[in-house]
Amino acid sequence: MEEIRIRRLTYENKMDSYSLDDYIRIVKEFHGSLAPGLLIGGFMVDLALKNLPKGEFFDAISETKTCLPDAVQILTPCTVGNSWLKVLDFSRFAISLYDKSTGEGIRVYIDPSKIEKWPEIKNWFYKLKTKKEQNYRLLIDQIKEAGAGLCSMKKIRIKPELLGGHAHGSRIANCERCGEAFKIKDSPLCPACRGGDPYGVQ
Amino acid sequence: MEEIRIRRLTYENKMDSYSLDDYIRIVKEFHGSLAPGLLIGGFMVDLALKNLPKGEFFDAISETKTCLPDAVQILTPCTVGNSWLKVLDFSRFAISLYDKSTGEGIRVYIDPSKIEKWPEIKNWFYKLKTKKEQNYRLLIDQIKEAGAGLCSMKKIRIKPELLGGHAHGSRIANCERCGEAFKIKDSPLCPACRGGDPYGVQ
Numbered sequence: 001m002e003e004i005r006i007r008r009l010t011y012e013n014k015m016d017s018y019s020l021d022d023y024i025r026i027v028k029e030f031h032g033s034l035a036p037g038l039l040i041g042g043f044m045v046d047l048a049l050k051n052l053p054k055g056e057f058f059d060a061i062s063e064t065k066t067c068l069p070d071a072v073q074i075l076t077p078c079t080v081g082n083s084w085l086k087v088l089d090f091s092r093f094a095i096s097l098y099d100k101s102t103g104e105g106i107r108v109y110i111d112p113s114k115i116e117k118w119p120e121i122k123n124w125f126y127k128l129k130t131k132k133e134q135n136y137r138l139l140i141d142q143i144k145e146a147g148a149g150l151c152s153m154k155k156i157r158i159k160p161e162l163l164g165g166h167a168h169g170s171r172i173a174n175c176e177r178c179g180e181a182f183k184i185k186d187s188p189l190c191p192a193c194r195g196g197d198p199y200g201v202q
Numbered sequence: 203m204e205e206i207r208i209r210r211l212t213y214e215n216k217m218d219s220y221s222l223d224d225y226i227r228i229v230k231e232f233h234g235s236l237a238p239g240l241l242i243g244g245f246m247v248d249l250a251l252k253n254l255p256k257g258e259f260f261d262a263i264s265e266t267k268t269c270l271p272d273a274v275q276i277l278t279p280c281t282v283g284n285s286w287l288k289v290l291d292f293s294r295f296a297i298s299l300y301d302k303s304t305g306e307g308i309r310v311y312i313d314p315s316k317i318e319k320w321p322e323i324k325n326w327f328y329k330l331k332t333k334k335e336q337n338y339r340l341l342i343d344q345i346k347e348a349g350a351g352l353c354s355m356k357k358i359r360i361k362p363e364l365l366g367g368h369a370h371g372s373r374i375a376n377c378e379r380c381g382e383a384f385k386i387k388d389s390p391l392c393p394a395c396r397g398g399d400p401y402g403v404q
Binding site for chain 1: 213232233234237239240263265267268269270271272273275279281282283284285289290291292293294295296298305309311312314327328329358359360361362364372373374375376377380381382383384385392393394398400401402
């Protein structure tokens with residue numbers, strides 16, 4: 001069997017790759033376990049990178065909070081903390097990589113029409129079986145065999161108003177209630193003090 | 203000068219640490235550069251870990267999208283993709299680590315009253331100078347010197363309704379418009395097709 005390799009993009013904007021075993025090892029270190037979604041995610045990022053238009057800097061979108069953000073963070077320079085990866089909570093299993101300046105790029109998604117021939121993947125993806133009922137070994141084997149064959153892709157262009165990223169010129173002030181610094185816009189209270197605080201009374 | 207070390211929590215729930223130099227190297231690899239916020243973030247996670255209550259599994263909150271999520275992802279088992287790290291867009295420079303089951307934990311935040319004696323940190327934190335006007339070397343030196351001395355912490359307890367995490371029993375169906383799978387609730391259309399799609403017309 002031909003050795004499977006997973007492309008990755010470095011900070012120097014160079015294309016490189018991991019062996020599948022190395023990718024799996026890094027996934028376990030970073031994500032804690034080889035989640036099926038991260039294995040598929042590796043193939044998805046690989047497919048996107050293979051088809052990326054020429055460009056200088058790339059941003060990424062994950063259309064789900066689950067698993068896929070970590071595949072992007074492991075295989076590209078885009079992380080949540082450096083703001084090159086945006087996580088949109090659409091619950092669609094899809095990623096996009098696009099040129100920061102033009103918005104042109106590639107979207108890769110799990111294609112429902114291609115999943116039928118992989119019953120254990122279908123069971124997992126559509127939650128037709130509980131985690132206990134799933135056969136993890138078989139699932140992983142089917143994902144390895146299917147690879148990017150589960151996915152389709154299309155060219156995308158991000159809406160211009162969503163490009164640009166950083167809000168320059170924002171003003172920082174201390175919140176009138178909690179006293180901590182935040183990006184002040186319309187209210188003298190920070191978003192947490194306006195009602196989003198996750199902390200209960202001690 | 204005593205060697206500075208940065209605590210980290212492993213997947214085996216063991217406390218370990220990096221030398222400051224190793225932490226900085228890993229930050230550059232993961233985040234792309236030594237952003238000042240990630241250097242402070244290292245000290246913040248360190249302080250939180252030092253004061254963590256006993257517990258089996260910990261979740262994390264970052265109260266900003268900027269920089270801090272990466273400090274948490276580098277130093278703890280909590281990542282965005284494994285859902286142990288939640289990013290709340292409050293623009294407050296604060297993190298919390300808490301026991302998944304009880305919600306008890308520690309919140310660490312930059313304390314405005316403690317920043318006064320570090321002028322270059324204040325210039326950066328409150329955006330009193332543009333990035334060009336800032337003295338990056340001086341800023342980094344002041345952060346290294348200040349360390350967790352910039353921060354305060356308090357015990358927190360996460361609201362019980364926010365604990366638990368994964369929505370079990372959610373149903374997956376194909377969206378009636380785009381045809382892709384999503385977690386179906388009230389609408390037969392996925393959130394992207396209901397109006398959040400970031401993609402323009404090709």
